[in-house]
Amino acid sequence: MIRFLFFLLPFSFACSLGIGDEKDPDPPFRVVGYLFSPSDWKAGLADIDWSLYTDVCLAFIQPDANGHFAPNAVYEEIVTAAHKQGANVFVSIGGGEPPEYLARLMRPENREHWVEQLAQLVRVHGFDGVDVDLENALINEDYAPFVQALSRRLKQDGKRMTAALASWNGDSISDEVLALYDWINLMSYDDTGPWNLEKPGQHAPFEMAVLDIQYYRDQRNVPVEKILLGLPFYGYGFGPGAPTNLRYRQILERYPTAYRQDSLVMPEGGVLYYNSPGLIRKKTRLARELGLGGVMVWHIQADSREEHSLSNAIRDELD
Secondary structure: OOOOOOOOHHHHHHHHHHHOOOOOOOOOOOOEEEEEOOOOOOHHHHHOOOOOOOEEEEOOOOOOOOOOOOHHHHHHHHHHHHHOOOEEEEEEEEEEOOOOOOOHHHHHHHHHHHHHHHHHHHHOOOOOOEEOOOOHHHOOOHHHHHHHHHHHHHHOOEEEEEEOOOOOOHHHOHHHHHHHOOOEEOOOOOOOOOOOOOOOOOOHHHHHHHHHHHHHHHOOOHHHHOOOOOOOEEEEEEEEOOOOOOOOOHHHOOOOOHHHOOEOOOOOOOEEEEEOHHHHHHHHHHHHHHOOOOOEEEEEEOOOOOOHHHHHHHHHHHH
16 A cells, blocks of 8 residues: 654654653564554544554655645654554655655655655654655656665664565565665555456455565565565455445445455445455464564554454454
8 A cells, every 4th residue: 555844842852852752672573554644643543553553654644846744743642652652653655646746856856855854754753764655656767766865864863764565566676775674564465456347356365465475585585574564454346236445444334244254245246355354364374474574554544443353353363
């Protein structure tokens, strides 16, 4: 499934030194959630269940056209809340609809400047690292040099670097670059969708999860503990009467018994496909049985707050 001359506040300086950092050691099984907000991070803060999530990615924090990041006090609020609960917070850049100028910032003449701005963003606000969610046309000739430069710079500050990747774009990334990531958030979804109405069906079936894991584990030789299986908290509809795109929360609001299955047939004949709690639990079990590093959620705010939430399905499998 993603602005910087800094003023150093005392709290920010303390975060950069690790002062007051209450994080626990790395968990044996991660649950990474993307906190998606085009504008208001604070609104999504209440949706984070710190008893479940070990890591949160802020999707997306984008620079301006010059590679600078604007300061935002809510970053420190999120980081403080996470660290008190032993969780990590990552800056996620890019996404499915990134600013067009990111491609220019990755070029040789701008690369080091943008990398330094990212490093400053992470250091000053106390983030734990950067999640590279560069997709589609941004996986180009500048992708590997950018990731290599970012990895070197983050390591200087003891920070981590992760990536959101799918199996369909994995062949465009070398083994050398894959090895730089601390772990991969495997986007095992969007096999189909509203952009491909000629291919109606489940966009994130169990079989897709199996094949995606096999690709990175067996073909690309990524250690299983560095693979996190992506779980979609949303669905797509095809045909007459079917909603095109709904969050799981919206699905349950419209169709209260939808948690019982993975699809709904509309009276007009269309079908809405999504992952039910049962399927989410099955995928979480798969990740544990195969020894994966954990699971990843896109995205936190899409879940229901009711009994049949997808978060509860993950928790039930981990208990």
